[in-house]
């Protein structure tokens with residue numbers, strides 16, 4: 001990962017391939033609300049967000065942006081914007097309130113309604129089975145560090161597929177298992193908020209095993225589903241000459257620890273060796289990796305920024321999380337002495353450096369180093385402070401520039417030969433941004449949280465026009481990344497960033 005990739009220096013401005021998907025994404029807990037309606041059971045995010053000091057501002061997903069009750073108008077708005085696909089997630093505790101056994105039909109009915117609305121509007125449903133909201137009852141008996149959770153996940157996958165397999169073509173098993181494992185059980189920033197490095201590695205394995213078992217369950221249900229997984233990948237760059245080894249380790253834990261088992265059927269040997277002081281991997285059983293590495297029909301890549309890593313900049317320094325009250329530990333098991341530099345590039349409100357060339361690098365790297373199925377960018381976007389202007393509109397030129405730069409980066413990847421077939425902006429709506437609560441707005445549609453009124457941001461108008469043209473349209477003003485796509489500005493910079 002540390003060798004330089006050669007990227008095309010100039011961009012030609014051609015269209016994206018015919019049939020390229022222009023989508024938008026959300027996740028159940030972040031948008032639905034209706035937390036106790038229609039038989040939904042509690043998830044780890046309900047418990048976590050209701051625990052004082054875990055989420056900034058004390059926000060919860062109880063109401064979120066009320067998507068549960070506003071499906072029709074929200075889908076109509078997607079159609080107005082000309083989106084070709086909507087990536088949403090199913091809330092496991094709506095379908096199985098205790099994570100096992102009894103199925104709640106009203107939960108399935110909600111997703112049938114959503115899918116039917118999408119299909120009626122000509123929008124392709126992209127369904128994710130798990131975007132972090134584990135039923136609390138499963139956490140109470142061990143959560144993802146327990147092997148049985150993987151089997152429960154496969155059961156749930158089969159249940160959802162039996163209800164929706166006739167109308168949903170593309171199924172994503174997991175969203176960002178790195179976050180579920182290493183933020184949920186390692187650093188403690190995400191639900192369930194445990195801080196146990198050994199358990200975080202067990203959790204990662206059982207998530208991947210769950211992915212493989214769910215893939216089998218989906219295919220066993222017939223209807224020829226297309227199966228995918230979404231991984232959050234970073235370009236990992238050493239801050240200095242002394243940091244090559246640190247970069248190898250972080251690239252190993254962030255990228256290869258997930259790519260290798262899924263696409264090659266083996267954990268990377270160097271990462272297993274790095275983790276020797278943390279765990280002996282005795283939880284990996286014969287045959288597991290064959291299950292994990294079922295052939296896939298698509299690979300989702302979520303990209304936001306990159307890591308500029310420095311040895312000794314340690315994140316095991318008792319840094320507080322977004323809520324400010326709790327000390328987090330490093331999300332990288334066994335590598336707590338390695339930290340990230342803030343870097344010099346302009347940043348989003350999350351303090352993530354804006355670095356669109358990293359997206360091209362990640363896409364090119366996966367396509368070069370792995371025998372990968374067709375790629376999709378299943379998340380990319382940016383939080384900025386948005387305020388409705390006197391004219392009632394939300395002018396967000398920084399987000400437009402961010403999106404333009406990153407869609408142009410996709411174009412660069414396509415021109416370099418990557419089989420990239422779609423892009424989903426994160427997010428369709430402003431929403432509950434996990435430990436950051438309602439402080440961070442990622443939507444291309446603004447939500448006035450007290451009234452739930454939706455206002456289409458300027459970035460959404462740009463996105464809609466670009467989708468119609470099937471290429472990123474030039475952005476007239478104020479590029480943030482030095483990128484005004486196809487306008488001849490400095491196309492790419494180096495920089496750093498990453499999830500806190």
Ligand code: FCB
Nearest residue numbers: 027175176232426433434
């Ligand atoms: C990703 C998550 C998504 C959202 C964005 C900003 O890691 O998958 O839910 O929080 O970050």
